Amino acid sequence: MVQSIARQSVVIKCNLHASIMLGNYEFYYAAGLVHKLTGTDTEEIALPQAMIEKVHKLLEGYEPKDEHEQHLKRMLADYEPEDTMDGQMEALFREGMHESRMWQE
Numbered sequence: 001m002v003q004s005i006a007r008q009s010v011v012i013k014c015n016l017h018a019s020i021m022l023g024n025y026e027f028y029y030a031a032g033l034v035h036k037l038t039g040t041d042t043e044e045i046a047l048p049q050a051m052i053e054k055v056h057k058l059l060e061g062y063e064p065k066d067e068h069e070q071h072l073k074r075m076l077a078d079y080e081p082e083d084t085m086d087g088q089m090e091a092l093f094r095e096g097m098h099e100s101r102m103w104q105e
Contacts, residue, residue: 002025011104014072017067017068021075024089027079028090031055032092032096036102045090048081051093068102
């Protein structure tokens with residue numbers, strides 16, 4: 001249940017180009033999307049602080065192709081993750097990496 005809500009939240013925010021990222025569930029899904037968008041495949045799922053650093057590094061040279069990606073990049077630039085991580089966050093990361101319906105609710 002949390003997974004579908006977190007995914008839907010990120011998609012809606014990027015579709016509306018509004019709001020901020022509120023928690024690590026959204027963050028891990030968004031981090032998976034960044035990996036997909038940048039063509040970075042990985043099996044390693046880092047802890048929150050290491051993951052945000054990795055995401056920032058991936059986004060440094062990435063030029064968003066549309067407003068959805070631009071808003072995703074903006075949300076991630078301002079996000080400060082909490083130190084918690086669980087199995088649902090890992091699943092959300094994988095879901096983002098393998099997303100086939102990008103930006104569809």
